[in-house]
Amino acid sequence: MLRFLVRRSLGAIVIILLISAITFFLFFALPSEPALMSCGKNCTPDALAVINKNLGLDQPVPVQYWHYMQGIFMGRDFTVGHCPAPCFGYSFSNQQPVWGTIVDRFPTTLSITLGGAAVFLVVGVGIGMIAAAFRGTWIDKFFSSLSLVGGALQIYFVGVIALAVLVSGLHWMDNPAYHPITEDPVKWFTGMLIPWLVLSIIFIANYSRMTRSQMVEQLGEDHVRTARAKGLGRRTVFFRYAWRGALAPIVTIFGIDLGSLFGGAIITEFTFSLHGLGRLAVSSVSETDLPTLMAVMLVGCTAIVVANIVVDAAYAVIDPRVRLA
Amino acid sequence: MSDKVSLPAPREAAPDGARGEPLLVAEGLTKHFPITGGFPVKRRIGAVQAVDGLDLTVRAGESFGLVGESGCGKSTTGRLLTRLLEPTAGRIVYRGRDITHAGRRELAPFRAEIQMIFQDPYASLNPRHTVGKIVSGPMEINGIDPPGGREARVRELLETVGLSPEHYNRFPHEFSGGQRQRIGVARALALEPKLIVADEPVSALDVSIQAQVVNLLRDVQRELGIAFVFIAHDLAVVRHFSQRVAVMYLGKIVEVGDRDDIYRRPRHPYTHALLSAVPEAADLMDTPAGGDGSARASRERIRLAGDVPSPIRPPSGCRFRTRCWKAREECATEEPPLLRAEGSGPGHLSACHFPEPPTVERTTEVILDPALRAAEGHTESQPPNHAQ
Amino acid sequence: MTATTPFLSVRDLYVRFATEDGTVKAVDGLSFELERGRTLGIVGESGSGKSVTNLAVLGLHDPRTTEIEGEILLDGQELTGAPESALEKVRGHKAAMIFQDSLTALSPYYTVGRQIAEPFRKHTGATRREARLRAVEMLKRVGIPNPALRVDDYPHQFSGGMRQRAMIAMALVCDPQLLIADEPTTALDVTVQAQILDLLKDLQQQTGSAIILITHDLGVVAHTVDELLVMYAGRAVERGTVREVLGAPRHPYTWGLLGSMPRLTSDVEEPLSPIPGAPPSLLAPPPGCPFHPRCASVAAVGGDRCRTERPELPAGRGAACHLTPERQRAIFAGQIKPRLR
Incomplete structure (x- = not known):
């Protein structure tokens, strides 16, 4: 390892x-x-x-x-x-050190993507497992049709509706905003809630569908039948044997999605008027602020590469047959 | 292309003299699959020695059987002989021409003459093509127009393999496993090959269907005079099909000879072990009901310990020595050559320093498996001496 | 037939699957009995219902698509329709199973030791430590070298033969009284198969358990089982001791199976005598005797009986065939046996 x-x-x-x-x-x-x-x-x-x-x-x-x-x-x-290191030069547009801007903006993007990813991974996999456990029943069919709708939606559409309904219409929440988690975790959480929910609605569909099909496939595997033949309870078989097997392909897709979430940060941040790396990238392009653009590119690439390594390592932890050397 | 090579004189003289010229000769045929690994930069750190220095001769019109357990390299050998794989070393001579490293264009005429039949009748047929297209495919690729047209020829072939000519426009999924294997046979026959390499052609089929396909292949082999390399793990099926048989173990031929040499007068301990391990339903026939199991006593009982070692690091010297009850020091240091052992007939070669007496009609019992030995009450720490 | 209830008794078992194309009659009225310390071989080709039967015994079928009727009494306990919680107590404890392909039948995600220890902990309430020691002990019993080290290996680190031994260890960890082995050696090489079959027999002699050995290979049962049941298209077509069935088979299907198998001693000049045609679809099995479309003895029975009337399997030694036992014996001795030798 x-x-x-x-x-x-x-x-x-x-x-x-x-x-x-x-x-x-x-x-x-x-x-x-x-x-x-x-x-x-x-x-x-x-x-x-x-x-x-x-x-x-x-x-x-x-x-x-x-x-x-x-x-x-x-x-x-x-x-x-x-x-001082790390020095990415000075911005052409405001003559400030680029690194300072990055440090300022990166947490916002990270909060949106990682938080959103955590929510849709947990909820999506959970729904998929419920659908698999009750496959063929109305519960399964209900979630399947939901995910069909969710899979067809786009972030700017759902995002605008969510803002209109939750913020402007019902006044249940404030406009999304970033507060550092170190300063006020509660504010951080409530500020990020709408972006997370919107991201989740779109990605959950994919994850629940994939989890369901993986679980159904795993439940038909020989080793799951062996586990039942040993007298293990349904719950043990379901979670310990079938779920473990379903996990690996989900983690793989998750790694790819994390990358595309960083890439799609531009749209997310514009939709919710948040100031993260995505917005920074757009503004630096329009202002031809090359040092800033360059730094955003490098930070983004590094994030994606790191995410991939983490996913590969997780894959090896899940499946002992994957030998990492 | 015209580089005729001198063929080694056939070391195995055919006793009945009925066999033809050497058709395909392999000398020192070797295939090593590299393994990469290492740190920090990946490099070649070893090789799976799938086939290691194989000599064999297939004569025109004969059926040659290749038996062995999984991992012995028999399938790799089949793929090397048909040049689906590039050998690491050694050479393949087909009808006097060295085709070891022949390129695509040079191989083309031989590709038509050497055909292959595969194990899995489900995976080896394109599901989107009709039977007619599948069987006529080889003719199309090679630009062959038989008299009367391709379609007529395909219908004729379908009849030869026991299908109906009306099946021409059907798709593979409409057929059962046995019928699909017949389609595979028809495809192999389309170019009137001189040699067919059949890799486990019946092992995916049910017993009753298996017999149908074995009979078909036998008829085809005998009536059309096509030489066969029949690769299988089932010793009884190979015996039924092949005039000559080679036994493989860990990438090497350990014994080769006429059918009766191998099945009635085997010399290599591994051949003995293999034959003794075949469970036979016929053992019980003729014994009176309620008898005390005397049927078993007429055959050897040899139980090897463990599985075949890894072909990545095969044992030194004789590769079978780690599972052999006769192994001595010499076996670890010196690799036994494939020779005619004293007392063997002509053409019967075995690779053992201490060959067995040529019979299986004995009541030898060799139990090497520790769990079985414990269970059966053997207490001595050494394997029992082999009764000579 | 004894007066006391047998250890395992299956009566009029029907298993039906609902599929998109209709109902598959996988097992169509099957009865057999088995005593402790005895081994029953169930032989048949794919689709004969031999595996389905044994999944049904332990309730391992999918309840949403499978319908089971009949009576399965294990040591006096009715298993058909038993609640899942009751079946869980039986599985792996009183009755255990060994499957064909040890690579897919063991979970790739957990160590061999953990998978062996798991049912032991569940059924005996042993601690983690005790269960681990038990796993090492079981690995040793089935002949795995260095059991204390290998217990922490994953299945893919074992060879095929060793994996099958590990699976046997897992099945036997709670000393079950019934062991169902479903094609336990089909995926193995012939020399390893011989080891495993001998091991099963020896372990049975130590534990006195009953074994059901399911296989397609008549050779495998010849030296391993006491009684034999031959299945075809979801029905038992012949029953008897292994010596009776293989020594003097009575059903034309059994003749066909024996004729299909080349032997190490048969006459190589003679072609094999296969059964013509292919097994019937279980969606719409043929009327009358399910074997009649492939049977050479239909004419010998005469009339329309084979096509219209379903032959019943008599209790004890016998065959489900309209030929009288005398005719069965005569045809085998006169026409079949000479071809088999």
Whole structure:
């Protein structure tokens, strides 16, 4: 297991480095004058040269990349002062250190995605198991038709309706907002509730359907029959044997969904007017704020790669046949 | 293409002289499947030695049986002989031509002459194609237009294998397992092959259906004069089908010879163990009801311990030594060559340092399994000496 | 037939499955008895109902699609229609099962030791420690080397033969009085099969339990069982001691099975004598004798009897066939036996 983690982490570092190199060259090498974007409206050639020098843009691109990576790991000295590690440079639009903005925004995205994922995983798998336990009955059919509806919905649709009904219409809840969990857990929870619910409605369908079919398949497996033949109770057989077997494929899909949740953070955050990484990415694109965009990309990629490693490790814990070395 | 190679003189002279020329010769045939692993960078750390230095000759028109337990490499051998797998070492000579590393184009003419029949009649037929399309497929691929047209030929083939020509437009799922295997046979026969490699062709079928297919294959083999390599784990079925038989263990041939050499005068301890392990319903026939089990006494009883070792790290020297009751030091250090043992007939080769006397009509009892030994009250720590 | 109730008695068992295409009559009126210390072999091809019967004995069928009628008395306890809680106490305790494919029949997610210890804890209330010691002991009894180490292995780390031994250990962990072995050696190599069959016999001699051995292979039962039941299309067609049935079989289907099997001593020049055709659909079994469409003796019976009238299996030794026992014996001795030798 340790070998696996080390190997995968090394692989992940290589992947992230590759991505960073590709994005860096795309962003900084292709548009002719990045400094122009930072220079403002009344730009003079002299001012441009100063900016170029300040940002190190007068050097060849590979050297710039080297300095950029150095900045992330060791900090970097600009003419305006020292930028401590991890340094992603200064924003073109507000001249603040990019890392500060990331630290400010990342928890929001993380709260939405991980919290939402936790809710839809638990509820979806739970519903799937209930449907499997009562397969063929009206309970099963009820959940099946629900998941059919849920699977057809989109976040901006459900999100807007949820806001209209729960917030504007019934006044049951406030508009979604992010409060750091460290400061006020209750506020954090209530602020995130609507996004979580909306995300769940959309994903639960998929998970309940998948869990149900996996459970039904597992319940027909030989080893489940053996467990019954040993005299184990229905509940033990259901949870200890069938559920364990159904878990592995669900975890795999969950890993993929986590990735797409990060990717879909833009839509979620816009729908609920939350200020996370997704929104930051959009604004940095519209303002051509390359350092910020670059940093968002790297953080996002790292999150997805880490999520994948965690899922693979979880897979090995669930299924001892998966040998990780 | 014209690189004719000199064939080794057939070491096994046919006693009846009725057999044809060597059709397919394999020399030192080897297939190792690499295993990767290691840290931090994956690399080749070993190999599954599926087939390791196999010599065999299949003559034109003969039926050659290949028996052995799971993991002995018999299926891999079948795939090597038909060049579905690329051998790691050794060579395959078909009708005087070295086809070991022949490319696609060079192989094309031989592909038509060497056909395969597979175990699973459900998986080896395309469910979306009609029987007619399946059976005429090989003709289409090879651009062969038999006189009277392909459809007429397919209908004729369907009749040959005991199906109705009207089945031409049906789909595989409309047939039972036995009928599907017949479709597979018809497909194999479509190009009038000279050699058919049949890999466990009846083991997925019920007993009563199995017999139908065995009879069909026998008729086809005899009447059309097609050479067969018949791969199976069922010793009785192989005996019924094959004129010559090779016994495989852990990637090697341990004994090869005419049918009666193997089944009546075996020399290798493993062959003895295999034969003694076959449960026979016929043992009870002729014995009076209420008898005391005297039927069993007429056969050997040899119970090996454990399973076949892993082909990743096969035992040194003789690969059977870890389960053999005759194993001595020599067996661990020196690999026994496949030779004609003293007292064996011509063409009967075995790979053992201490071959058994050539008979199975004895009351030998060898129990190596510790649990059985304990249960049956054997107390000595060494396996009992083999009665000579 | 003894006056006292037998240890296991199955009377007029019917098992029907509801499928999309209609009702499958998987077991169609089956009766048999078994005493402690005896082994009953049930032989038949796929679809003969042999496995279904034994799943029904322990109530392991799917109750939503399966309908069971008849009487299953195990040591005086009625099992048909018994509540699940009562059946759970019987399963793995008084009656245990061994399945065919040990790779799929053992859970890949738990260690061998845990799976063996589980029923022991459940049925005897043993502690975790005691159950683990018991698992090691059982592994040792079935001939697994280094049982104290192997107890923590997962099934995929065992070889096929060892997995089957582990499954036997799991079945025997509570000293059951009835052991149902469903094709226990079909997935195994012939040398390992011989070990496992011998092991089952030896363990039976130690424990005195009753065994039902289900198989398609007449060879497997020959040296392993005392009594034999041959099944075809959900019905028992022949019954007797193994010596009676295999020594002088009476039913044309049994003749056909024996004729289909090549033997190590048979005449290789003679083709096999297979049974023509294929087993009938259990959705719509043929009227009369279910074997008549494939039977060579229909003419010998004469008239329409085989096509219209269902032959009954007599109690004790006999065959469910319209041929008289004398004709059965005469045909076997005159026409069948010479072909089998």
